[in-house]
Amino acid sequence: MILKPTESELEIMQILWECGPLTVRKVNDLLNQQRRVGYTTTLKIMQIMAEKELLTRDTEHRSHVYTPTLQSEEVQSTILDHVLKTVFKGSRSNLVMQALGNHSVAKEEMEEIRLLIKKMEDKEDGIL
Amino acid sequence: MILKPTESELEIMQILWECGPLTVRKVNDLLNQQRRVGYTTTLKIMQIMAEKELLTRDTEHRSHVYTPTLQSEEVQSTILDHVLKTVFKGSRSNLVMQALGNHSVAKEEMEEIRLLIKKMEDKEDGIL
DNA sequence: TAAAAATTACGAAATCTTTCGTATGTAATT
DNA sequence: AATTACATACGAAAGATTTCGTAATTTTTA
Structure with missing residues (x-):
């Protein structure tokens, strides 16, 4: 992974790792169990993530279904390496x-x- | 510590932890061994850090001398806790x-x- | 002592991220 | 069929961080 995901991107990846491929609606609902955030906000971020290829999406059906391209361990490792370097x-x-x-x-x-x-x-x- | 320091702030704290109380000039010189950054950029960030009380400064002499208010262990712990929560x-x-x-x-x-x-x-x- | 160099203060541009309003189109409901 | 609900796309505002130019001041140098 080249890019360190932003905080919002990470939140969404967590949800997708936990609950499998999901629509924006589902992700936004789960996100709103943690904090208040508008639907189009979540949509926008997930679209950006798809552009960056942090997510892939199935556009067959009307509601697109998103899947993370990276495994949680890869991202954990990337972030931990960054912390290792910059903090320790x-x-x-x-x-x-x-x-x-x-x-x-x-x-x-x-x-x-x-x-x-x-x-x-x-x-x-x-x-x- | 309430606030997670930004990446730039962290870079500067690292330098100050390593090399003791320093002037902006010294910090900027050391910073430029890692990457190109202008003097007033470093100055500005250190001024902001002083406002936030991440640094204290001695303004007795013309060149102010900056010291981190937090120990590296405190910041390491704060950041690691954040990673623990958001990534793991x-x-x-x-x-x-x-x-x-x-x-x-x-x-x-x-x-x-x-x-x-x-x-x-x-x-x-x-x-x- | 005049010019050059160095320092702080300040504002604002540039960049990145998050947020959401609005437009548009499709499906479901009545 | 008309209305309502729901979805994507898009642009732009809002917020946070980084960057640096310029002005004002002090120190050093020639």
Whole structure:
């Protein structure tokens, strides 16, 4: 992904990742459960996203149906890399420490993380 | 911190955290090692930051000297919380997994993280 | 001391994003 | 068939951020 999505674009992608391909109407309804926003506003942003190819749309039926072109993991990774670079001067461990420090994480999730780390240490023992 | 700093503001804060209290001239010189930007642009942004109280300035001498009011950790935490909420639907472990997955981290840093996790598990055994 | 250089203040243009009104057309309802 | 509801397209206003030109002032240099 070249472009970092804007906040509004991200909101819409979240909804589409969660609830599958949707019409503008559906997206706007879900969006309005979070905050008040007009229908044509949502329409406009989704049209722009389609132009940018952040979404594809099926124009077969009267109500177009939109799908995100990127997977959530790709966008998460892009954004996290940007934060890593601009906020943590590239230090991944500082980012992780900040993310974990003084916060509670469910036991199972913590276990998942612990296992991932173990696997990484086994694999890349001593390596950068 | 109430407000998320803009990208430009963040760039400047990074420089000030790294290189201590500086004049606009110094900040602009350092900034120009990364990208081309005019002196008055940097000045303007730093003046706005002072208004917002992201920076304090010593106006004793002709060249004002600016200092960040927030520590880097505070801003890192604020921004990471925002990303957590808007990009990872609040799942801290997903964020951490994404930050670690498929990336290399120096052995010592990894060890640091491992220790932190161990400490957290000991302290909050079984708790949220 | 006069000219040049450096600094702050300020306003406004340029750019990016969000917002929505209006026009237009199609489907559903009466 | 006429009216109402619903959809897209489009342009432009509103808002936020970045950019920089210019004026006014002070310091430095020649």
